Amino acid sequence: MNNTRKNTVPSNSSRPGNMDRRQVKKKKESTLDPRLFVKKAKPSGQAGFRTEKSFETLNLNPRLLANILAKGYQTLTTIQEQSIQPLLEGRDIMAISKTGSGKTAAFLIPIIEHALKDSRNYTALVVTPTRELALQIEEEFKSLVVGLQLYSATFIGGTNINSDYKQLERKLQVVVGTPGRLLDLSDRKLLKLNQVTTLVLDEFDRMLDMGFVNDVKKLINLIGKRDQTLLFSATLEPNQMQLISALLNNPIEVKVENSGGTNENxxxxxxxxxxxxxxxxxxxxxxxxxxxxxxxxxxxxxxxxxxxxxxxxxxxxxxxxxxxxxxxxxxxxxxxxxxxxxxxxxxxxxxxxxxxxxxxxxxxxxxxxxxxxxxxxxxxxxxxxxxxxxxxxxxxx
Structure with missing residues (x-):
């Protein structure tokens, strides 16, 4: 991948409305072989899902660590073990790990740690392909920052945009949203994307497909120079590698075993x-x-x-x-x-x-x-x- 920071990416199309509501036209018949859907479980249990590494070994802010432990998280999952420390060090990342493996906490914990060190000047933008995922991410963030005086908001289609105005009056350390609504707020001069220091594309394979890619390119160009870029997903589309390379600066690549395949459990x-x-x-x-x-x-x-x-x-x-x-x-x-x-x-x-x-x-x-x-x-x-x-x-x- 490139070692030179790319602040912008090519954009060759204007935004056609609220993209989180767009549906790409599909073929009427699936051509998948039904034999792909038959597989015996090979339960790995918690031992296979989690490592033996404790969160206490990460040298986190004590208040953040207390919130992590209060949620019942004791040892890191595999994706967390391989991602959190490099992210704490400020590295860019492309991480592939199966659904349900702890990806959200893998990027939120370093984000919170960075925000605690400079809450006035830190803003992370987490972009998701669906409204439900955006809401789940903010829910996880709120549970991790109890008592830490860090603030977040979710901006998604299907809600009254007027309610977004008041949330943007306060300093937000984490902004979560779907592409269409985020661009609408930017167009209205309410969301200052050039203040974003960390960009996260969650489920980036979907974010970079034909239904979202032009909106994502617009967001990236409006953000411009940033400190850190994080890409997380369960699958990777090889035809997206050129664009991914343009987004990341000297990244660490994490691919947890069985990524892109179905969960063994x-x-x-x-x-x-x-x-x-x-x-x-x-x-x-x-x-x-x-x-x-x-x-x-x-x-x-x-x-x-x-x-x-x-x-x-x-x-x-x-x-x-x-x-x-x-x-x-x-x-x-x-x-x-x-x-x-x-x-x-x-x-x-x-x-x-x-x-x-x-x-x-x-x-x-x-x-x-x-x-x-x-x-x-x-x-x-x-x-x-x-x-x-x-x-x-x-x-x-």
């Missing part, structure tokens, strides 16, 4: 739908098994997500749905109900696959085949988290 199976059989009857029949107690059900279309949620409720299986046509308040409420166990099934489209961070999801069900293996990896990564065994079921016609 997930038992994966398919269900063949016989010709003439009613697919929904097969689905509803699965819920006679009590072990399917917290399930995310993925569809390819918003219309089908609505229809399945309605039909599940009609047969007595409590369900809710989230997708791009639902308001942000509605989506937040559905996820909260799912977390609390008020609903057993959350029906979702891929737009939300990277933003759902709910503990103890027992099963992921693919009602429709995903279009790409990356989509499959991110879908089933909602289960089998933190070293626990999860289950993924994919319907095959």
């Amino acid at each position: 997930i038992e994966q199976q398919t269900i063949q739908v016989p010709a003439g059989a009613e697919k929904f009857d097969l689905l509803s029949g699965l819920f006679k098994k009590p072990e399917l107690d917290k399930v995310i059900l993925f569809t390819e279309t918003k219309r089908l997500a609505d229809r399945l949620a309605k039909k599940l409720n009609q047969v007595g299986i409590a369900a809710g749905q989230i997708h791009g046509d639902k308001s942000q308040n509605f989506r937040n409420r559905m996820i909260e109900d799912f977390k609390k166990g008020n609903i057993r099934v959350l029906v979702a489209t891929d737009v939300a696959a990277r933003g759902i961070d709910v503990a103890d999801v027992s099963h992921v069900i693919n009602y429709q085949l995903p279009m790409t293996m990356d989509a499959y990896i991110h879908r089933i990564g909602r289960t089998g988290r933190a070293g626990k065994v999860g289950h993924a079921i994919t319907f095959v016609n």
Whole structure:
């Protein structure tokens, strides 16, 4: 990779609206081989998920360390062990690690440590492809900075932009958002992107795809010179390497074993739908098994997500749905109900696959085949988290 800092990147297209709401047109039929969705779990447990290295060895601010320990974090995960120290030293990074491996804390802990040393002049911008992921990141940040007098805000589409004005009146050490809303606020001269010192692209493979890349380039050009750039994701698209090289300065590259593959803790199976059989009857029949107690059900279309949620409720299986046509308040409420166990099934489209961070999801069900293996990896990564065994079921016609 290049050793010379690139403050800007080429941009050859204007921003076509609020990109976090854009959906790229997909092919109607998946061409993936169903045999890819069958795999026995090889549970590694907490021992495989976490290292033996304690957070006490990192020489962190004592108040930050106390908050980390209060959250129940005792030893670092593999991605944290390989990332945190270089980030504390100010290095740029490209980090690839599977979903649920502790990536968010891997970049937030160094950010907080840097902010504590110079809170008046430090601003980190965390850019995400989905609203749900942005909200999850800020929630994690707030839990880590209790009592530290560090402040954050999330700016995402689907919310009243007028409510963003008041949050921007205060000095924010961490700004989290989706590209479209961040650019809107910059256009209105409310968000001063040239004050950003650290840039994070979370789920950067999605951030740099054709649906977001021009917005990301605009953001980077508005930020200009910065101290540190962090790229984190579960997968890496080789055709993005040229742009990635332009973003980073002498970076450390971290690729945790099995990155880009499916989580070894997930038992994966398919269900063949016989010709003439009613697919929904097969689905509803699965819920006679009590072990399917917290399930995310993925569809390819918003219309089908609505229809399945309605039909599940009609047969007595409590369900809710989230997708791009639902308001942000509605989506937040559905996820909260799912977390609390008020609903057993959350029906979702891929737009939300990277933003759902709910503990103890027992099963992921693919009602429709995903279009790409990356989509499959991110879908089933909602289960089998933190070293626990999860289950993924994919319907095959």
